[in-house]
Amino acid sequence: MRLETHGLAIGYPGNRVAEAINLAVEAGEVLCLLGPNGSGKTTLFRTMLALLPALDGRVTCGGTSLASLGRDEIARRIAYVPQAHSAAFPFLVRDIVLMGRTAHRGMFAAPTAVDHERAMEALTSLGMADLAEREYTRISGGQRQLVLIARALAQAAPLIVMDEPTASLDFGNQVKVLEKVRELADRGLGIVLSTHDPDHAFAVANRVAFLDGGGIVAAGMPRDVLTAERLMDAYGIKVEIVTLPGGQTVCAPGISR
Amino acid sequence: MAAWGIVGTLAVATFALAVFSALVGAYPVSIGEAARILAGWIAGSPDGSTAETVMLEVRLPRIIAALLVGAALAGSGAVYQGLFRNPLVSPDILGVSTGAGLGAVLGIFLSLPIVAIQGFAFAGGLATVATVYAIAAAVRGREPVLVLVLAGVVVGALAGSVISLLKVLADPYDQLPAITFWLLGSLASIRSADVWAVLPAILIGLVPLVALRWRINVLALGDDEAKTLGVEAGKLRVLVIGAATLMTASVVAISGVIGWVGLVMPHIARMLVGPNFGRLLPAAMLLGAFYLLGVDTLARTMAQTETPLGILTAFVGAPFFLWLLARGRHGWE
Numbered sequence: 001m002r003l004e005t006h007g008l009a010i011g012y013p014g015n016r017v018a019e020a021i022n023l024a025v026e027a028g029e030v031l032c033l034l035g036p037n038g039s040g041k042t043t044l045f046r047t048m049l050a051l052l053p054a055l056d057g058r059v060t061c062g063g064t065s066l067a068s069l070g071r072d073e074i075a076r077r078i079a080y081v082p083q084a085h086s087a088a089f090p091f092l093v094r095d096i097v098l099m100g101r102t103a104h105r106g107m108f109a110a111p112t113a114v115d116h117e118r119a120m121e122a123l124t125s126l127g128m129a130d131l132a133e134r135e136y137t138r139i140s141g142g143q144r145q146l147v148l149i150a151r152a153l154a155q156a157a158p159l160i161v162m163d164e165p166t167a168s169l170d171f172g173n174q175v176k177v178l179e180k181v182r183e184l185a186d187r188g189l190g191i192v193l194s195t196h197d198p199d200h201a202f203a204v205a206n207r208v209a210f211l212d213g214g215g216i217v218a219a220g221m222p223r224d225v226l227t228a229e230r231l232m233d234a235y236g237i238k239v240e241i242v243t244l245p246g247g248q249t250v251c252a253p254g255i256s257r
Numbered sequence: 258m259a260a261w262g263i264v265g266t267l268a269v270a271t272f273a274l275a276v277f278s279a280l281v282g283a284y285p286v287s288i289g290e291a292a293r294i295l296a297g298w299i300a301g302s303p304d305g306s307t308a309e310t311v312m313l314e315v316r317l318p319r320i321i322a323a324l325l326v327g328a329a330l331a332g333s334g335a336v337y338q339g340l341f342r343n344p345l346v347s348p349d350i351l352g353v354s355t356g357a358g359l360g361a362v363l364g365i366f367l368s369l370p371i372v373a374i375q376g377f378a379f380a381g382g383l384a385t386v387a388t389v390y391a392i393a394a395a396v397r398g399r400e401p402v403l404v405l406v407l408a409g410v411v412v413g414a415l416a417g418s419v420i421s422l423l424k425v426l427a428d429p430y431d432q433l434p435a436i437t438f439w440l441l442g443s444l445a446s447i448r449s450a451d452v453w454a455v456l457p458a459i460l461i462g463l464v465p466l467v468a469l470r471w472r473i474n475v476l477a478l479g480d481d482e483a484k485t486l487g488v489e490a491g492k493l494r495v496l497v498i499g500a501a502t503l504m505t506a507s508v509v510a511i512s513g514v515i516g517w518v519g520l521v522m523p524h525i526a527r528m529l530v531g532p533n534f535g536r537l538l539p540a541a542m543l544l545g546a547f548y549l550l551g552v553d554t555l556a557r558t559m560a561q562t563e564t565p566l567g568i569l570t571a572f573v574g575a576p577f578f579l580w581l582l583a584r585g586r587h588g589w590e
Contacts, residue, residue, distance in 0.1 A: 071484055071489050072487035074485075091474070091477075102486045
């Protein structure tokens with residue numbers, strides 16, 4: 001299934017944040033969205049999830065406009081992974097993951113045995129099965145992020161939108177989450193994620209879009225979009241893009257000292 | 258499952274307390290006599306004894322009312338806390354109790370019959386929530402829950418000052434004592450007709466809460482996340498708050514204002530069975546029923562003059578809540 005935006009304008013009434021956004025993500029692909037603070041990444045995601053109405057243009061999923069779909073229909077197509085948060089109440093990890101099954105059941109239904117199985121499968125596939133009976137409020141931030149990804153897997157949507165899934169995680173957990181993201185895309189899911197770190201885009205993205213100054217300034221292969229000139233331009237800092245002997249590309253900021 | 262064991266234990270304890278409460282009081286009844294009276298009532302052959310009158314016309318309606326009021330307040334408290342994602346929220350937060358209080362005080366002030374006073378209380382509770390909701394809907398673009406809670410506090414304060422005004426204007430010998438007593442909360446004047454009058458409203462409120470128990474869990478994640486999980490968060494929220502308000506307003510109409518039950522009981526229930534609403538709701542309702550029946554039994558047995566319930570629930574509830582705060586955030590971090 002393909003998630004696309006067509007001439008999309010995003011923002012709030014009286015405040016157009018960005019416009020003429022044309023993006024697409026396919027099955028098996030990671031699209032990485034970068035851009036400075038305030039460029040509208042979160043607003044774009046909220047619009048792609050139908051949490052905000054499009055000011056112009058439209059978002060389609062498998063060719064159908066989101067505006068014509070009900071919440072449950074959207075949820076069966078697109079799953080959302082928010083930044084790891086602390087829940088208001090100490091739900092069990094298993095219950096949090098089970099909530100991903102809501103769109104597959106009726107209004108008045110509680111999760112069935114099948115849903116419990118799917119939730120456990122999702123946790124197991126991320127190596128988190130032993131956390132199932134723990135309280136979500138009492139596990140680490142990295143574990144929470146993985147639990148929220150497990151919930152998206154239990155939701156069984158072909159597309160996943162992740163809002164800065166590596167933010168507020170320690171260095172090790174960032175890498176672990178990115179590994180999982182790549183693994184999920186290789187399993188055939190289409191993933192859109194936002195990040196502040198160009199290295200993350202180099203590491204997992206098939207394609208990158210750079211949002212700045214009210215629109216997408218560049219989109220394409222990571223090496224073509226994330227050039228030293230563009231990053232210097234957008235962030236006003238010195239940057240060097242280096243390819244390591246192992247073939248990995250990294251972005252090194254030049255901090256004068 | 259352990260949680261259901263706890264719910265079962267609560268049910269048994271509540272039933273045992275109800276039996277005990279039926280036997281004690283100004284006119285003690287032995288358990289054999291109580292059984293005989295109940296058997297006679299079921300067989301439809303009353304014996305006309307004093308014990309029978311006390312049991313069937315005074316004590317049983319009052320016990321059932323205490324159970325209903327406690328269960329409804331604690332149940333709707335659990336709903337509000339979940340929906341507003343704030344464990345400090347209680348049925349009072351949307352102005353339900355104060356609004357119902359204003360309705361009842363107005364009824365007493367106008368010297369209306371009891372039934373009309375109850376109707377006013379009920380209408381006052383619902384009207385206050387509707388007002389709060391209308392204000393929150395008009396103030397868009399801000400944190401919706403915060404606006405709702407603040408609107409509830411402000412409208413509640415406004416209703417409170419109208420109550421004070423009516424107290425000043427009321428007849429100090431006839432109306433003022435009735436108003437004061439009602440605002441303090443009491444089940445002393447409950448008759449079986451009161452119980453029958455509120456039972457349908459409580460059930461109508463309870464049915465959607467039980468039916469939607471899983472989706473209410475999802476709502477506790479916040480509107481955005483709930484929507485991306487496939488829940489029509491806005492509509493569901495209105496429906497669930499409406500149901501909880503119906504339960505609160507209908508019991509406030511017969512009991513007067515009884516605070517703290519809706520705040521404290523859901524907390525204890527959450528510590529016992531966790532936040533999953535399918536188990537939290539029955540646990541909170543049973544705890545509320547047990548607690549209010551216990552307090553009401555104390556209120557009518559511990560002294561010659563009846564102590565108003567609202568005072569007792571505050572004496573027990575306020576220190577308990579402080580203890581909860583001091584003890585740490587487990588259960589609602």
